[in-house]
Amino acid sequence: MMAEHEYTARIVWSGNLGQGTSTYKGYDRSWTVETPGKPMIQCSNDPAIGGDPGLHSPEDLLLSALSGCHMLWFLHLASDAGITVLGYSDDPVAVGEAGKQGAGRFLRVTLRPLILLPEGTDEAMADAVHSEIHKVCYIARSVNFPVEIEARYRFGE
Template sequence: MGDHSYTSAIRWTGNTGEGTAHYRAYARDWEVAVPGKPVIPCSNDPLLGGNKGLMNPEDLLLSALAGCHMLWYLHLASEAGIVVTAYEDSPEGIGEVGHGGAGRFVRAVLRPRIVVQPGADLAEAEAIHHRIHEVCFIARSVAFPVEIEAEFVIEG
């Protein structure tokens, strides 16, 4: 299928008047701007001085992972004849901080709650989750394990 290209514009908005004169002189706020889409105000992880009311890079990565998984799940479920009527997830990323403050994700747990119509093959509905990492762009790109703890609910 060929290569894909994605673009984004990142702009720091945290200059409080002194620039980076010293570590506490600036805010960690920034924006993500993708042409034709709403701007997303962001900050750093609150543990590192960021604004807890804004998305941070870790939030964005975890959300991208869960969103990619969900979209592939819906696609593969529709191909398998499993009718999904609702899908929500409460993913968790587990990180560690090493020497010098360098951090990384060591694993992520996706916890989708999926509502399916009566008669759905629940064994197949579960099996779909384990095929997604073969195709999901984000899951194939991360260097940490992703676990799935799915819950299925029969509509009704």
């Protein structure tokens, strides 16, 4: 039996410009994520539909969560496999679609990690680690769209 875990956050809309949502264009799409004991995250809607391009959107946060979960599991499983990771960065890409009424969804995500490994590390072993991650990552196991991995490796000290 799997143990349940609970996660909490507080979402607070901060976009009332004085008249609430009395008109569609009369309010701001800004909000905050306030998780107890952690820094507040200022957010907005996707800029394509009226959001502030300088703030994180829900789509940004989902993509970042998926990439971050993959990274943390890669580090863990690589360590278990005897693979030393010296550096890790990712430039993930999400592709979505939106209908005429604004309803949208992610179609797919491609994670593109660049991983620094010591000279002589077996690249095939590192690739094998990626294939195990979607069996254990909370976020990857929770999404209903394909997640592809295009890992790249650099070797050095």
